[in-house]
Each structure stands twice: as C-alpha cells, then as structure tokens.
Amino acid sequence: MEHIERGLTEAEARGRLAIHGPNLIVKPREVSFLGIVAEEITEPMILLLLFVGAVYSLWGKLEDALTIFVVIILLVLAEVWNEYRAKKAIASLAKIAAPVAGVLRDGAIKEVKAEEVVPGDVLALSQGTRVAADARLLVSYSLQVDESALTGESFPVLKKEGEEVYAGTVVVSGEGLAEAVATGRGTRLGRLSAAAREIKPPKTPLQKAMKSLAKGLVFVALFFSFLIPFLGYIRGQPLREMVLTGLALAFSIIPEELPIIITMVLGLGAYQLSREGFLVKKLKAAEVLGDATVILTDKTGTITENRMRVVWAYPPDKEKEVLSAAMASMTGLSRSPTDMAIMEKARDMGIRAEGAVLRERSFDATKKTRALIRRLDSGNELFVTGAPERVLKSSLEPRPDIERAMLEEASKGRRVVAVARKAVLEGQEEMPFDELERDVDVAGIVAIEDPPRNGVKETIKRARDAGVRTIMVTGDHPLTAAYIAGEVGIPGERVITGAELASMSDDGLRREVERVSVFARVTPEDKYRLVKAMRENGEVVAVTGDGINDTLALKAADIGIAMGIRGTDVAREAADVVLADDNFVTIGHGIFQGRKFFDNLKKGLKYYLSVKTALILVFLVPVLLGLPLPLAPIQIILLELFMDLAASAGFVAEPAERSIYEPITKKKLFDRGMLAGIGLSGLSLFAAVFGPYYYALSRGLPLEGARTFAFTAWIMGHIFLAFVSRSEREPLISLGPFTNVAMDVWAAAAFAFLFLILATPLGALVKATPLTASQIFLIACIALVATLWQEAIKMLKNIPKTEKA
Template sequence: MTSDFTGLTEQEAGRRLVADGPNELPSAGPRRLWQIAFEILREPMFGLLLAGGAVYVALGDLVSGAVLMAFASLSVSISIVQEIRSEKVLDALRAMTSPRALVIRDGRSRRIPGREVVRGDVVLVAEGNRIPADGVLLEARELLVDESMLTGESVAVAKRARGSEAEGEGLRPGGDNIPAVFSGSLVVRGTGVVLVLATGAATEIGRIGKSLASIDAATPRLSLETRRLVRLFAMGGLLASVAVIVTYGLLRGSWLDAALAGIAVGMAMLPEEFPLVLAVFMTMGAWRISQARVLTRRATAIETLGAATVLCTDKTGTLTRNQMTVAACVPADGSDRVQLLRWAELACVPEAFDPMDRAIAQAASVQPESRSLVRGYGLSADLLAVTQVWRLPGTARLAVAAKGAPEAIIDLCRLLPEQARAVRDMVESLGAQGIRVLGVAHGWSDEESLPNSPRGYSFQWAGLVGLADPLRPEVPVAIAECLAAGLRVVMITGDHPTTARAIAREAGLSADTVLTGQDLLGLSDTELRTRVETVGVFARILPEQKLRIVEALQARGDVVAMTGDGVNDAPSLKRADIGIAMGGRGTDVAREASSIVLLDDDFGSVVRTVRLGRRIYDNLRKAMGYIVAVHVPIAGIALLPLLTGLPLILLPVHIAFLEMIIDPACSVAFEAEHEEPDVMTRPPRAPDARLFSPSMLVASVLQGVAALLVTSLVYLLAVQRGMPEDDVRTLTFFTLVLSNLGLIVANRSFRGHPFDFLTGGNRVLLGIQVLTIAFLAATVTIPPVRRLFGFGPLHLHDAAMVALACSLLGMTLALLRWLGRRWSRTGPLQRTGRR
C-alpha cells in the first residue's frame, strides 16, 4: 500500500535536483543571442540595408548612411526580440504539455512535472502512465510494461517487485518478469510503486537521447512553401537588381548611384516578410489556442485544423460530464439493491479512479474493512468484463465478483435463453433512457485452485446496475456549430448501442445508423470504407477497431480529427490527421500521441479550436496576399524612372521606411484581425488547397497594379507640371505610402467590409495608421528629416492631388473586390470541399 512509503522530503528532493539537474533528455538547448542575431542577419533584406548604408558612406553622405544603418539595426533588434519572445512562449507551452509524475514526498502523494523527479523518489505508476525515470519496483500488481521505445519489441513484458535490496540494479530493458522499469516505457496494465535509481541523461533512454539531440524536427509544409516563394522572388529580385545596376551605370555613368538604385530595386522586389509572417502566426496561434484552454503540441496542427472534415469523438467525459451516478438497479430474484451494489463494488478495481467504479462505490456506501485482493482479471478483447477475487474477513472461501457488458456477464453465468432474453429486454429499456448498463455476477472459490480465466469460476447472476452520465450543457450548441461548418461529428464509444443512440440524439448527432464492434468484425476494409460514410454512431467498439474506423475515413479522403484519453486511443490519435487528447483525465501516452491537448476536457474547446484554426489560416492568407500586392507598386516605382529616364524616386532609405510599415502590418496587424463572418458556416477548405493559390496571386497582383497605376499617375503628372525633383519625390512617396495603407485595409477581410478604419476593432492596425501618418507629416515639416528623405514642401493643392489619387485607388480596389466575388462566390479562400 502507498501508506507504507514516505518517500523523500521536499528539502532532500530539492538538493538532489540541484545536484543532478532536471530529469530531461539531452537537448541542443536554447539558442544564444548571437545565434539568433546571425540567423536574422542572413536574411537578404538586412544585407541590402547594410550595403545601401555603405554606399551612402562611400558617397560622402554620412547622415543618410547612418540613418540607413539605424533602420537596419532597428529591424534586426525587433526581429531578435520577436524571436526571443517566440521561444519563451513555445518553451512555456512545452512545459505545460510535458508528462507529470505522481510521487510520494514527506509521506504524501503529489503530482509534479516529470522534469522534477530525482533519484530516490518513490513514484506511483498505473495503466496509461509513462514511467518518468529508471528505477526498481517496490510493489507490482499485474504490471505489464511496453518497452518497445527502447527494445523495438511490441509485446509488453511482465514486471514484479524486487526480492532483495540490490535486485533490479544493472538490468537492461526487454527482460520479462524482472523488477526493473525504464524511463519512457509505458504501463499498459496494472499498477506499481517505483524507487527511482537514475534520471535524465543517466537513464537508458537518455543515452539514446544524446545521439538525437542534434537532429532537427521535420519542417512543416507551410515553412517549405514560404521558403520556396521567397527563393523564387529572391532570384527575380537579384536578377532585376543586377540588370538595373548595369543599365543605370551604362546610361548615366554614375556607378555608385547605380548601386543605390540596384539595391533599392532588390529591396523592393524581395518579399522577405513571408518567413516572418509564418513564424509570428504559428507562435501567436499556439498562444491564442492556449488562452482557450487548449495546448498545441505540434505547429502543423494549426495548419490542418481548417481542413478537418470529420471529428471522431468519444462519449464519456467528452460529450458528457464524466460524473457517473447510479441511476438504476435491477437485482436478481431473491436479492435486493444493497446486495447487488455490494457485489458490484467488489468487482471494481481497488483504489479505483474510473468514474463508474467511483459511482458504484459511493452508492454502495461500503465501510472500510480488512479485506485483501487475491487476484484480478482485467478487461480483454474476448471478455468485456473485469473480475476481482477477495479474501473477506470471517469467510473461509474467496469471494469472486465480476462486472461488465451484460452480454459478457450473461455468458459467464451461463443463463438460460429465457433468462438472457429478459435481461436483454431490460438492457434495451434502460439504454433507451441514455443509461449505461453493467451486468454483475458473484461466486465463491477455494484458494488452492484459482483458474487462469474468469470463465473457470462458477458465477451466479446478481443483476444489472445502470449508470447515467449527463450530457454537458454546451455540447448541443457546439455540435450544431460543427455541423454548420461542414464538420461531420461521429461518436465512437464502447457503450451499448441503445445507450449510445440515446446520448447521440440528445447531443444533436445523427443516430439513425449505428454500427457495433461485432458488425465491424465482419466487414472488409472496402466494405467499411463504404459504411463509414453514413454511420453516425459506433458502439461497443474495441480499441483496435477505432484505428480501423479512422483509416477507413481517411481512405475516403476525409481529414480526420480524433478525441481520446486512454492508452487504447493512442494508435488512433496518432494515425488521425489531428489527434486531440484530454488533458485532465487523459493518460500520458494519449497526450504524447496527440497534436492538441484539451486542458478542461470540454468538447466546446474542440469547436473553439476549429474556429480559431480557421481564423489563423484565413489571416495568414490575407497577410500573404497583402505582401505580394504591396511589393508590386514599390518595385514598379523603383523601376519606372530607370526605364523612362525620369527623376529617381526611391532610395534605400525610403524602402527601409516602407519596410517599417510592412513588417508589423503583415505580421502583427493581420494576425490580430477578427474572424470572418462565415468562419463557422462554410465547408472546410480542400485538404490539397495551396496557401498561395493562382487565383489569389492574380487578385493580389491586380491590387498591386492598381496601386502602381495610381502612384505612377501622380508621379507622371508631377513631372509633366515641371515640379522640382524633390517635390516630385514627395508627392510620389506620399501616394505610395498611403496606397500601402489602402492595400492593408483592402486585404483585411475576404467578405466583410474592410473600409472601417476606426470601427474594425483592430487596434494594432489603427496604431500603425496613426504612426505612419504622423511620420509622413514629420518628413515635410521638420527640415532635417525632410533633407534626409530628399523631400520638398507639400503644398495644399499637392496634398489634394494625393488625396484624390488615393480616393481613386479606394474605388478601384472596391471594384476589384466586387468583380472577384461575381467571378467566384468563394473568393480568395477557394472553399471547395474534398469532393
């Protein structure tokens, strides 16, 4: 018993933690400041900024060179701070999702992070737990451990308690019936008490971890796609930059000016914001989902959420409260309710944590007694029942109690057909009320002859116990949201079909067709693939059958999200496109196999996660569209003077200023945008939909061309009027900056009303707009700043021309949006289903 162990004191555990270090596998560790800075400086944009500053210095314009260097330093500093904050957020999220261990400290059990386990700790392990460290077993009750992570052998091995003080030390993984357990292995049955002998790098898995520390994780598809886009644009920008330098130098004879012009064009055409946007959105997405009591263990899950077409959910604890109460008792003839509950309680696992066992124990109101467990028989695929054998005070024989599926108990008791039919009728009647029904049997046995299977005992029918688990109040609304969003919800449960159908109907699920585990056994993979299209409830499902259901749905082209909490759910959670584990009642292995963890075990959190995932993906596409659109007018205005021989407008300092607007706008401002009005009323996006589709590219380029035409019109009109070069640059640059703000607003919403500068609720965007306009005002009102940018004064009639041009752009962008909607109802989202 756990009361026999006192464990370490908190003070001693603290000393050992300091001496040995955390119980963690070796890792590469956090990146240092200089490493982050070096990676950021490798981005082409920063190299171009520094090169531009060097050219200014070579021309003798120290002020311009210093300002450009300052812009570069500011951009690098912002990026470094952003990277550090991102790493801290992700570290915090990883800490929250790390496995926890139940240890005995100062004679009391308490749950601590696995990294805080130390040598000498006494750890309690049970079915579904990951063993947190290497150790020796002080106690073991029918303990089976899966050590395949260490040995490659899929068959679980039995464990026993040590027989002497030294036994268990120096043993290696894979041995059967030995007293040693190892970090990372999984308890698949039974319970045990472990004395920790080694932690961290000193464990068996720690030695493997040393060779894995330098291996990088697989790069998500979004990262690969954005890198591909950046490479394509970078090659185009480099070629254009070289062409501009050669052309300008040959035609005008000034090679230093040619270098400045080439750098400006390269900066204008390089959309280096793509990786920045992806990093910010993934980090902030994980943080926002954590605010909804949901943890994202894999960033790729955020990308997949918007494409989910089927959600497979458990019933108990997910759709229901997981607060079982005994709702009905049907004793056998000649017995009463008290006797039935007494036998049902004896059939429960000692120190039970299962809600049904707890409900039965509470209803039985059993007083503590000096009984002892002699043997227990767990649930198996061929017998859906548990059996316990007890030595009770005052009795010479052993008491045997069994409970489980009524069909299994009927089989154990060998009831006559008439009796079995009456029991099944009662089960159907109770199940129709949403009550989960368990059969109960009892018997006696001599201690000398305990059979290997419960079928070896002589059982008598004790009766039926009905348990009710009320539906969570938020479930019907959440399921209605899923259905409206085109997300099909399927219940997969081990309950009786009648009970499952009743709960499904109460929750708002389709329950017209129910497929049982027995039915599923007779179906081939091809037949199952056809049946899953119409089945809304799977009942009496075995653990291995959940995996078949998930694979059958995926074979049809569905993107499957799967909820689960137990060890038996781990294969299906890992196989699903999105595994969703219960954080409160879920086992460690279920959480490790999943990509998302619900901290509150609330089905409503699943819906909130889908909603947030769709919002993240939408906003990411908006930001990408804006980035392409805004680089069209910048590149065009950089190239136009070179092609026409007219005055040069954009210098590196101007491009740097524009980047100070573009970077926060495309990352922070778009990330903060509210969800689309139809975010949960449209079908899921196609699984193979590209982040940046051809139609979206065309729409973005057309927006950019409209901004370029308006800006070029102002530029050519100013030149035609014979205005000084500084005045031409002022008008053109003002128009370009304001067009940039217009493009931001135009891309804020796919279907809403984007031109709501003040009422849209995006404070980040409002701040960017105010600061941009204030800085523009400073460039023409403060002489040193005006000279730095090469601007002339902005007269009232000039400002009116800029305002008129921007109004024309606004109307053009509105027209393009209207035409786009007429051309395709789905617009840039490409909301096509999988079929």
Template sequence: MAVPTRNQEKAPLTERTSPPDWYTLSTEDIRQKLGTGPSGLSTEEVKERLQRYGENVLREEARETRLQVFLRQFKSVLIIILIIAATVSFLVGARLDAAAILIIVFLNALLGFSQEWQAGEAIEALKKMLVQHAVVVRDGRQEKIDASGIVPGDIVLLDMGERVPADLVILDATSLEVDEAPLTGESSPVEKDPGVLPPETDLAERTNMAFSGTTVVNGHGRGVVVATGMETEFGRIAGLSQRVKDEQTPLARQMDRLGRDLGVIAIAIAVIAVAVGLLQQREFLEMFLIGVSLAVAVIPEGLPAVVTLTLALGIKTMMRKNCLIRNLPASETLGAVSVVCTDKTGTLTRNEMAVVRVRTPDAEVAVTGTGYAPEGEFLAGEKPIDPLGNPGLRQFLRTVLLCNHATLALEEGGWRVFGTPTEGALVVAAEKAGLSRDDAPEAAEEFSFNSTRKRMTIIYPEEGGYVAHVKGAPEVLLSRSSRVLLEGTEVALTEDLRAALLAEIDGYASSGLRVLGAACRPLPDGIEWTEDAVEEDLVFLGFAGIVDPPRPEAAEAIRLCKSAGIDVIMITGDNPLTAYAIAQNLGLSSEGAITGADLEAMSDDELEVRLKKTKVLSRVTAEHKLRVIDVLSRERAIIAMTGDGVNDAPALKKASIGIAMGIKGTDVAKESSDMVLVDDNFASIVAGVAEGRREYDNIARFTRYLLSSNAGELVAIVGALLLGLPLILIPIQILWINLVTDGLTAIALGLEPAERDVMQKRPRDPDESILTRNAYAVVLILGVWLGLLTIYVFSGLYEVDLDRARTMVFTGLVIFELYNVLNFRSFRFPLHQIGFFTNPALILAILGTLALQVLVVYVPILQIFLGTAPLALADWGLLVLLGLPILIAGEAYKIIRLRLEKTAAD
C-alpha cells in the same frame, strides 16, 4: 522449479522477449522459457540479463538543442531570400538597409524560438511515464528496486495504486483490476486472472497479462516479466511514434511557395530593369541601385515577422480557449482541419461514470446529478421521490454500497472516487439517497469478483444472523435468484418476470449503458460459507444503468463542425455498442460502427468508402489509427487526431495536428502532439478551429495587403524607369514603407475579429495558394493604381526639387497604403457592416504610422537617414485627397458584390 545457478543448465532465453504468444502459454512453459521460478532470479542472473537486455527504460529521441531550434527558424524560403537581399545590399554599400533587414530576420527567429522552446519545456515527457520503483522477488526474498533494473524473468508483485513496471504474465491474482486506458483506450478497468488464451486474442482482451505503464486500480497479484523497455507494448508504440516523421504544415508550404515565386519575380524584374536602363545609356552603378531597389520592393520584408507575431498572439488567444499550442504553425493548421478524429472518454464524455437509472422488480427511477458530487434526485417519471421510502430501492442501494470497495472523498478541486469508476458511481448513487458506509459493521467474509464468476459477494453481520450482499452481471444474478423483492416483500421469481427483466437489461445495454445488478440473501444457520453455497437462492433486487455521460456542450460542438464542413469520427478502444450509443446521443450520425477486426478485414479502398458513412470506430489499435490517417489523407484531408494514451502517440505525431488531453493524457501523448487540450473538452477544439480560421483569414488579408503595396512600389519604380525619370524611391525609403508603415498596419490586421460566418464555410483546400486567382487580380489592380498615382505625383515635381519630389512620393505611398489597409479588413463586407472601430489596434496603427511619417519628414536627423525634405500643409492635403478614391472604390466593390450574391441566392 529451482532457481537456476551458474552450475545448472538453463533454458535459453528467446532473443526477443515480447513475442506475440506469451498469453497463449501455460505458467510452467513461461517459467521454463524464461529460466525463472517461484523464488525469482538470483542476483548473478539479474546482472547477466541486464547486460544482455539493457535497462528497463525507453529509448528516447534526442531532444533538439536550443541552437537547433533557433536555426530551424531560418528554414523558410522567404527568410533565405531576405538574407540574400541583405547580403546584396551590404555589398553595394547600402549597409543601413542590410542591417534593417537582418534585424527583422533575427527578431522573427527569436520569437519563433521562444514559443517553441517554452512549449517543449512545459510538456517534458517520456521520463515521467515509467514507474520509479517496483517490488520483485529475488533469491526468494521481496525487494523494492528501481524499476529500471527489472529484467525478463523477474517476479513482480502488484498492488492497488501502483503502476505496472513492465509487461507481465499474471501468475496469481485477487480481485486484480488494471486501468489500461493509456495503452488500449479501454475506458473500463480490466480484470486480470492467470490462464491461457487463444492466439487470436486482441491486446485489449489479454486478461492474463498486465502491461507497462498501466495502473492497478483494485486488488493485488503477482506476475512474471516477459518484456522490458522498448520490447514492451508501451515501448513498441513509443518506437512506432519515433519513426513517424513530422509533416510540413499547409501554411509553411504556402509561405515557401510564395517565397520561391517572389524570389524568381524579384530577380527577373531586377535583371530586366537593369538591362532596359543600360539600353537607355544610364550608368551601370545607377542601374544596379535601381535593381536593388526593385528587389527590395518585390519582397515584403515584414511578412515573416508579421506572420510569426500573428501566430504568437493567436496562441495566447487559444490558450484562453484551453488550447495549448506547442509550435507556431499548429495554431493556423487547426483552422484548416477538415476531419477531427476524436476519442470518446473524457473528450465527448465527462469521464465520470454515473448511475442514471435504477430498475427494481417493481419500479424504475431516474437519477439526476453530474460528476461524483453526491447531489441529485431520484425521479419516478417527472416526480421526485424519497428513495429510502421505497423498500426495494432502499435495499438495492444499500447492497451496492456495502458490496463495494470504492470510497468517495471531498478534496481540493472537488469530489474524487478512489477505486474503480463503476463502483464509485454506485457509491455516489447511494450517498445521493442519504446512505453511508460509516455505520456499517465490519465484513465477515468476501468472495472476490473475477471474469469467470462475474459477481462478488461480501457477507455482513446483521440482526439475527448474516446477510450476503451480491453484485455483478445482472443476467448471472438472475440465473442464481429464486425470489424478488416486491413492495418490501419477498415473492417467487417467475419465468415471465425473469424474461421481462432480461429484456430490459438488453435494452439498457443497447442504449449504451453499463448494467450492474444486485441481490442479497439472509444466510440460514449452518450454511457452509463457500461461493457456490452462499450465492444460490438469491433475492434479486434489480440493476443500475451506468453511463459516462456526454458533455453537455459536445452536441452543439458537433453541430458546429457539421455546419463548418468538418467531419467528426469517433475513434475509441471502448465497446462498439457503447460508442455507437454515445454517438447517437450526440447527434453524430453513423451507419453502425467499425471494429478493429472489421478494419483488419478491409482493403484501404473499402475502408475509404466506409469512412464516408461510418463515423464510429471501436476496439482499434495504434496501427489502425495510423492506417485511418493514411486513408483519410488520400483526399488531401487535414486531420486532427485527439488522444490521451501511449497507444495514441504515433497517430498524434502523424496527423496534421495531434491533440493530446491535458487532464488525463499521458506524457508520451503530450510529447507527440502539436496541441494540448487543457480541459479535455471537444468543444474547446471547435473553439480552436474557429480561432485558427480567423488567424488564416487575417494572414491572407495582410499578405495580400503587403503584396498590393509592394506591387504599387514596383509599378512606380519600373514606370518611372520606362519614362526616363530619375529613381523615384531610394532603397531605404522602400524598406521603411515595407517594414514600418506596412508592418504596423499588417500586425493590426492580424488582430481583426473573425467574420460572423467563419464557421459556416467549408474548410479551405490545403493545396490552394494563399494568393488565389482573384487575389492576384486584386493585388495587380491596386498595385497599378498605387503605382500610377505615385508617378503622377512625382512627374510634376522632380524637375523643380528632386528631394521634395521623392518625399512627396514617399509620404504619398504611406498615405495611399493606409487607405488601402482599410480595404483589406474584409474581402466581402464593407466597413459599415463590420464596424469602423471593431479593430482598435488598426486605428492606433494608422495614427502611429502617420505620426512616424511626420517625424521622418521634419526631424533633421531622420531627414538625413531617409533622404526626405520638409513638406507644406497643402502637400499633405493633396495626398489625402488623392488617396481617398482608393477606399471609396474598395467599398463600392464590396457593396455591389454583396448585392449580386444576395440576388443570386434569392
């Protein structure tokens, strides 16, 4: 077909260049629709199409500026309440109080901003994914151009190792294989050939197309561009990801709810207290100061900063566990996960194909060793054997080594395969036996593999003639074989033996192994070297079982998930039989597997029921993953979704926590995720869940501790007011306790080690408040105790010396709360069980707080700042004795509770 010029009539281009039916059209129809031909497009036509369709680039979401990320740190309800409190304090003249609150708010925002911006910088995404250059045919000549300049109708040349620059329909191909795992999840390279496919063909089965962002791993070919930029499958999924909105994390929702509740309580108590004081004929200015003190007492000013710092420290811990967290709340959300939807390849498995069994007509051997290192043994039963001492096994390994394009090389970091993973596995197996291609003669002829032939042949010169070495689908080779090799001798292939071998091949496949056969044939003189002539009357040598082996730690990780009440669902683009077999090997119980086609036929209600028992999903698309998340979310599940490809990006963004793979993950997947799994290992996710649970438990501990302390201050101030006593604490003293005393010990509580049964508990209800009914009761009881104790101390001293009385109350609250913090190290286990010194940070915080309080009481400038007066040593001794029952009562309660639980269990 001639290349259209401006003086020729052109076939009109479709408005949308990537309709779902390109793969159903013939090459001639496609060329006609796109107005192109063998000589490619003209320069003028390219310019016009660039104007019409734009550059071959993805439309990216505008990244937030530094200012936007910083301002987002102030969205919390609790932070807004603190800013209001600071404003009120400033207006009534308490400028030091206002400054202290604003400094804490600013530092909290700075810490959150720093973490998020650094994570964003570390995972810069979409730009890196597109190909930078491509070879096209234009005006009848080959040109190397920037891939952004490709337009629909361009003819693109593909070669091994190159990324596909746009969506193409294949025009011709020679041994062309493309790795489509980033797009479809298919773990094996896909063979590509020109042709026409039926309309219902799934994306993963469209063998006559190559898609943007995938990689050519073997052969070469040529294709015509049918879609560019956002119209490609890559772009469509990226656009789908951009439309998915981020959801608020459970912790953020709970903190906002807590902030609203505290705000209402603070205003209500302040208003009531002021009203009561005015009824008592107190001065308005005095009562306004009391109202401000009450508001400051209700709100735990240090809580946002302590939460942020705890999450930031937790992120560093998770990084040591190979979990790179991109935003602060995600670390805690990981601990709330109730369902993990995980990929198979590389996450549950090693992503390294390996030969594990070889069956020759007269023997079956197991092959040991992991990865691509050519180290391992060949075992007959339990006994190691010399593979080269068995003529049939030696010939099988020699054939799969010679009929092969993969190479094995030792690089920095380990052994690496160049070529397809399956061919690489065969090379590794041959080298484990001591064979090498280094001394092999140059091949004389090759008949390439394709999906129709399902075999490939390479002919080598050997002594006395030529030998054809053939590998491919074992059932195909068996059908073309007439002989087998038994104990080094060629004998006739009987129908009984053929049937027995076919049954074993089916057994290998059903156990999740990829099966590849080998055959050979010494070529007689005068034979015509054609595919049909050479690949007949073969000597069948046997077949190999190849597997991507499960990670050794994955089974234990799945068992841990089960004990922790976490559902694990395998979602993969791989073959259902393979996926199901891997799940069984890992101990992931499932009633069969659901395919993408099955899922399409189900209603949401049916899918919800199936997902309770079926934990393996295969051949799924990006839309399917989003639907699975929607269905699982019906029961308020907190869902972790792992992924590595472009097709995973929308689901990663929609899930409660998206987990991208650090090694084999695409940049798009990483950009859409909340967490990057540095080692691609499922076991690291489970370690992260345990750390996330520890974080949440500690956040609950110090939140309840802070609120119980604030409740004590509140009871003391209100109680004193009702008894007609003077203001028991001034605002700056309350602020010192809330920010310094409580802040230091709360931060140390955030470092409390995980309790021993942290992974034996079911996931928490994401809608459950961080303050449960029992927690409110504990906060109230401790608050009343602390408050009444404080009033007792104050009432005996204020008439003699008001400043000394306030100092006693101020110091007493500090000491009482240091006792109280020990109660909150665990809600269940007493100190003698968890160990007094297992959290050294808390011991240092207690000692540091006491040292600061000594300075506040005795340093003159601090006395002026905080309104304190010197205390005698006897005063300190009295306060220490008065506070001791707080700790004794807490320990007694835990001991009694544990004994009751044990009795009930027995």
C-alpha cells in the same frame, strides 16, 4: 508503510527537486533574445544592408550612411522582436503540454509535471502510463511493462513487488505503486542516451513550402534588382545611383519574411489556443486545424460532462451486495470515471473492498471486461466487471431479468456495468483468466449517469453548418449511444456496433461511414479503421483518444487529439493536441480558430506579396517609359521598415470573420483567387504611387519634389491597402476600422513618421522636400481611389445579402 500510504509532502518534493534538479534527459531548446539577434545580423539580407551602408559611406554623404545604419538597427530590432515572439510562443507550447505523472503526495494521488518527479516519490502506475523515473515496485497487481524503449523487445514483462521499472517504459496492463529511485540523467534511459542536446522543433509542411517559395522568389527579386538599374543606366541614369538603387531594391524586394509570417501566425495562434485549453503540441496541427471536415469523437467525458454518478443498481433489493462486488473488482488505484463513480457511491454506503488482490486482468478493449482475484476470509474469489452482454455470456445460468433491466437503463442514456463473481478453488489462482471467467454468478448491474455537457449541442450544430460533421464513437451500449447522440443533435437513427464493423469489408465501411454517425461497442482497432476509411473518402479527420490502444487512430488521423484529464501518457504522446478539459466545445473552438489562422495567414501573405509586386512595378514602368526612378535608394531602404511589419504583425491580430462559420472547400494557399488578388492589389498600390509621381513630373516639379510625392503616396497607399486587405469579402465599414488594434497602432506610427519627414528637417536626411497641405490632400485622394475601389466592390456584393436579410 506510512511512506507508501502518504508519499512525500509537497515541501519534501520541492526540497528534493532543488537538490536533484528537474527530471529531464533532453534539455528543451532555449529561446534567447540575444541568440535571435545574433542569428538575424548574420542573415544575408542584413549583411546586404550593411554592404549598402558601407557603399554609401564610400560613395555618398556621411549623413546618408548614418541614416542607413540607423534604419538597419531599427529593422533588425523589429525583425528580432517578431521572431522572438513567435519562437517564444512555440517553445511555450512544449511547456504547456508537458508530460505529467501520477504521484502520491500528502496521502492523495496527484498529477504533476513529469519533470517535477523526484527520488522518493511514489508513482501510481496504471495501463497506458509511461514510467516517469527508475523506480522500485512497492505494490504490483499483475503489472506488465513494455521495455522496448530500452531493450528493443516489445513483449510485455511481468513485474513483481521489489522489482525495478525503468523510466521511459510503458505499463501495458495491471496497476501498481513504485518508489522513484533515480530521475533525469541518473536513470537507465538517461545513461543510455547521448549527451543532453537541444531539440529543434521540426518545420511544418507549410513552413517548408514557404521557405522553398521564398528561395524561388529570391531569383525573381534579384532579376529585377539587376534589370531595373541596368535599363536605367543604358537610358542615361547615373551609374552610382543605379548601383545603389539595385542594392536597395534587392533588399526590399527579396521576400525574406515569408517564413517568419508563417511562424508568427501559426506559433502565436497555437500558443493562444493552448492557453485556452487546446494544447497544441505540434505546430502542424495548427496548420491543419481549419481544414478538418470530420470530428471523430469519443462520447464519455468529451460529449458528456465526465461527472459520473451511480443512480441505480439491480436487483434493487441487493444494491449493497452488487456495489460490494463492484468495489471488489477494482484495486483502488484506478482513476477511470466509471470506477471513481462506483467508489464514491460505495463510500457513501460505507462499503469497503476486503481481502488482498492476488491477480488482475486489466480492462480489455476487445473483451470489454476486467477481472480480478482477491483472497477473502471465505477463500479466493474472482470478480468480473464490464459490458453486461459480455458478462452475461459467461453466466452460469440465463439472466433475462438483468438483460431487460440493462436495456431499459441503456435506453435512458445511462452507462450500464455488470458485476459477477465466482469462487476460485485452491490451486486455480494461476489458471488463465479465459478459463476462470467461465460460469460466473452475475451479481447484478450498476447504472451510471453522465449527462451531455452544456454547449455541446450548439457546437455540433455550428460545426455542421460550417460543413464539419461530428461522428460519435463509444464503448457503451448502442441504446446509450443513440440516446446521447439524440440529446446533442448527432443523427442516431442507425447505430453500428463493433461486431457489425468486424464483418464489414473496407469498401463497405467506406460507404457506411458516409451515412452513419454513431458507432457503439467499438474497439480502438475499430476506431483506427473508421479513421482510415474516412481519410480514403477524402475527409480531413480530427480524432479523439485516451487509451493506450488509441495511438493507432491518433497517429493515422490528420489531427490526433488526446484527452488531458483521462488520457493515458501514451495517448498524449501520440497526439498532436492535448485537450486540457476533455470538452468537445473546446475542439469546435479549436477548429474555427484554425480557420481563422489560415484566413489571416492568407491575408498577410497576399498583402505582403502585393506590396513586393507594386515595388517592382513602381520602378520598372518608369524605366520603360524613360522617366527617372521614383524613389531614391535611401527611401527604398527606409520603406522596408513599414512594408513587412504590417503583414507579419498586423494580420496576426486580425479578428475572426463570420465566413469561418460557413462551409468551405479544402483550401489551397495560392489558388487562382489569391494570385489574382495579389496582382490586382499590386496594380492598385502601383497606381496609388505612380499617379502622384507622374502628376508631379508633369507639373514641372524638380525630381526631389516628385520623389517626395511618390514617397508620401507609397506610405499612404500601402496603409490603405493593408486595411482593404483585412477581408476579401466583408467591407471595412462592417468589420470596423478600429477592431484590429495592432494594425491601427502600426498605421498611426507610419503616419507619424510621414509627418516627421514632411514637416521637420528630418526630411532632408531621406531626400524629401516639404509639401503643401493641398499637395498632401491630392496624394491622399489618389491613393484612396487607387486602393479603396476594392471596398466599393465588396459593398456592392453585400447589398443583396443585406436586402435579403
């Protein structure tokens, strides 16, 4: 009995975990640095580089071949580090949002990671709990379990004390305590499963689209990688140089980093959010977050503080009697905020629940009540608690006094719970609850206060200003809902109840949901209909849920958000995101961060594809004009070290712009503006490189000197373009040139590399010649003018806003 009352100690649990191992059936996918190295060096692009190095070894000088192999090593390390960071972040999401289980440890019910449950742990089971291990029931209060995960039969199975419940099954009603007897691969589910396997995270739609785009662009890149050397050869360029140039161009132009850029922005962004309490379980949620136009949120614990306290009972002169009946209506295993508030108040008054629990009907979202039968000294008794209007309907006699008190308390924004009792005659204990719950004696009501959270009102306003509407749904009374809505700035002039929703057609609901922002006394099925109606209206919906029946709405929404504190296991599993603190402010933060992800992704891709476009033009135009190629093959390969790093690493760290707090239309990644920007930026970088190159040739400089002009202009130009690309609308001077540390470090490294090439003997290895200070200054001026004209346009566009302000 002591074991049932206290459970294991933490020390005992740790010891058993060391013996039995983690409670896992499927091994999580491990992210290994060496594994990614092995993947990377077998990539077609790296193999192509190795082939180029081998060809250089045969056709060129030994120092050229050695230089290329050093570049290959550096490039592989850079690619591997980027990939490792992104994949490690994504793998960490699963650990942060890992399933949890309620266990009795050291005499108190605690939540631990499900993988830490050990044989001998006492599991606390309630509605919506997924059983964490095979276990033997020690206590059962009408516990019913859905065993379809094992048997395929979805009918609930009633479980009594002494019977087994199995890992992976779901408690659909009732409550109980069960001692774990087997965990992990030793469970029935573990034995039925195939050998432990690694699970690879599924690709998001955007990742798939980028992979598809990259494959399509490969053909474009290969076309130009063949066309440019071919044109050069028929115009008299050396065959050997043209072959090496074609190979180098193929490597540099092919956009192999596109999928990595997506993974880095979404993966690292989602991981950062998860560290802040917005636990992104599925990477697609990070992709869709910024598109949200509606947040359909619960009231209790999300908009309110979830710190409920009993503030009043009616009749006032019978407060102890009312609270005694309320205590008797619960088993003591419930962790709901309402029950916890009542238990705390009852304990303060020295009230304890007497008598053994015979049967329980769990809280029903449709009936809005819960019922329980206890064996007392005076005989068996039924206790019913829940929504006052539902309890009053079953009252033996009218109670207008309670109805008036209920309306008065609800109008103050308080949650009101009614309590009723009724004697159960001998032989009636097994009668259906629907029959037993008629003609009850209403003991009174309990008023519970739960004020709005700090920051919610400001978050709702900021979201509204940004074009994101907040709709509140609650099981509470309409007057309670209207009061809280008014407190946080949600339009609550009209409140629609679940009963009204039930009588509405789907077309009528689609119209009403555009005008009404508060819905009260709703059921999970109502919430699902609301989500469906809004999506049919073209909205991108984020919805919160915590109960077993919320899974429909969570799955139907574009972004399903489960409550981390009061959410059931089933809701957490169905959701894309778990809200660690159940706080609406965190939802708002997540949506704005989602906009930042998309912004940064768009900037990174625009820059990346602009550079690729410029590289094609830098080689195509001189060939068409009959000029020598502006870069030696080894220089092309060397530039690859810096071209992709800015897009894949620099833009990930870009701070959020003010524009994320403004209304937006549903975004397409490659819209006209994006394509035009790629074209203009590509032309700008081309001008920055071709201008100095053509100038050097026209001044009679030898080809190696002219190519050094082009090489220097390329490095400078694409650094300047990266900084210009940090914002489409805001000038760099107002963004702050030093607010993106990652990009600043990258730019400093690129300039340092350029200095080494121009000022040390290393330049000879990459066919570069020394330049004078005046020549470098001239190149910098041309590159600045060719790229920074976009900054001038941004500043001109911002002048009216500044004057108006």
